[in-house]
Amino acid sequence: MEQLLIAKNILQHRQQAEVTQEQLAHILGVTKAAVSKWETGQSLPDILILPKLATYFNVTIDDLLGYSRQLNHQQIQNVYKALAEQFATGEIDEALNKSSHYVKEYYHCYPLIVKICGLYLNHLELIVDVDVKQKVLKDIIHLCNHVTKHCDKLSLLQEAKLLLSLTYLFNQQPQLALEHIGEEQTLIIPETSLRAQCYATLGKEAQAQKTLQVGLYQTTLNLMQMLIDYLSLQFNNKEQFEETYKRACAVSDAFNLAKLHPTTHVRLHYVGALGYAQFQQHDIALSLLKRYVKDIKENLFPLQLKGDAYFTQITSWFEEVNISLDPPRDPSVVKQSLIQSLLHPAFQALHSYADFTQLQHDLNKLSIV
Numbered sequence: 001m002e003q004l005l006i007a008k009n010i011l012q013h014r015q016q017a018e019v020t021q022e023q024l025a026h027i028l029g030v031t032k033a034a035v036s037k038w039e040t041g042q043s044l045p046d047i048l049i050l051p052k053l054a055t056y057f058n059v060t061i062d063d064l065l066g067y068s069r070q071l072n073h074q075q076i077q078n079v080y081k082a083l084a085e086q087f088a089t090g091e092i093d094e095a096l097n098k099s100s101h102y103v104k105e106y107y108h109c110y111p112l113i114v115k116i117c118g119l120y121l122n123h124l125e126l127i128v129d130v131d132v133k134q135k136v137l138k139d140i141i142h143l144c145n146h147v148t149k150h151c152d153k154l155s156l157l158q159e160a161k162l163l164l165s166l167t168y169l170f171n172q173q174p175q176l177a178l179e180h181i182g183e184e185q186t187l188i189i190p191e192t193s194l195r196a197q198c199y200a201t202l203g204k205e206a207q208a209q210k211t212l213q214v215g216l217y218q219t220t221l222n223l224m225q226m227l228i229d230y231l232s233l234q235f236n237n238k239e240q241f242e243e244t245y246k247r248a249c250a251v252s253d254a255f256n257l258a259k260l261h262p263t264t265h266v267r268l269h270y271v272g273a274l275g276y277a278q279f280q281q282h283d284i285a286l287s288l289l290k291r292y293v294k295d296i297k298e299n300l301f302p303l304q305l306k307g308d309a310y311f312t313q314i315t316s317w318f319e320e321v322n323i324s325l326d327p328p329r330d331p332s333v334v335k336q337s338l339i340q341s342l343l344h345p346a347f348q349a350l351h352s353y354a355d356f357t358q359l360q361h362d363l364n365k366l367s368i369v
């Protein structure tokens with residue numbers, strides 16, 4: 001129990017109720033001096049007074065005391081996994097109701113709230129009812145704003161801001177998304193390199209190497225994300241498209257992303273296939289889809305974050321910063337989205353190809369174990 005937090009809450013609620021210390025003291029049957037001491041943290045209300053205070057202010061005793069229930073990292077991961085499984089098995093209403101229950105019970109457990117927002121975004125495609133989907137989007141916005149207003153942990157603030165921007169973008173409100181992430185293209189400060197140099201100067205070479213490994217890993221994935229996004233914007237510029245695809249493939253091959261991060265690797269070839277389909281080069285599009293499906297069959301499952309022979313310290317870093325190794329969506333949901341990916345209108349001209357039909361068959365028969 002935080003005495004100063006109780007003091008702050010009593011003062012805040014009294015001011016919101018627009019009563020003086022003397023008036024509150026009269027209502028509770030105590031002295032004005034007693035109320036003053038509560039608000040300055042010099043003493044605490046008697047336990048028998050707490051229900052009267054809470055009732056008068058129309059709040060719970062937990063709220064009055066500043067008490068909020070919290071879950072640890074593993075408990076949050078368990079909650080997320082259970083809810084994701086409900087979404088995957090089609091129990092959409094049950095998953096949403098259970099999520100709402102967790103939000104109400106652990107409203108000030110900000111890591112959980114951020115995780116619930118991510119859960120909603122990762123499974124929006126499974127919500128068929130338009131009104132329900134809009135309500136979920138509004139809930140994400142409300143919860144992200146709640147976190148950004150009250151949480152003081154930088155990583156959670158950044159994640160909540162990102163989720164909020166993604167939600168606005170999904171909801172066809174790109175200007176609002178820009179307002180939250182900022183429109184100015186600022187200079188990237190090489191903090192990771194500077195941090196590693198500090199460790200090296202202090203004689204902490206192992207820490208310097210780990211810092212740079214983590215930085216390289218994140219920078220590589222961020223670079224690939226930007227390259228793929230840039231590639232998708234070049235469907236009207238074949239020369240730039242082909243150059244971007246070539247460079248992205250070089251980065252992916254250099255860091256063995258087919259094994260290290262297959263989700264990114266297969267997405268590259270999928271967007272490549274979309275582009276060549278737009279350019280009416282159906283044979284190339286089909287060859288890239290074959291590579292797409294081949295890499296999915298060989299490398300994508302089981303879905304799990306991992307390091308490799310080069311990034312040897314990534315897995316331990318995942319644990320340190322509480323990044324789950326398990327996927328954000330159930331494998332069955334991922335498989336269904338992969339099957340749907342071949343139904344993109346850009347591939348309509350490929351439907352008459354026997355090889356394309358075989359690719360659809362292969363994805364339907366895909367083992368996700």
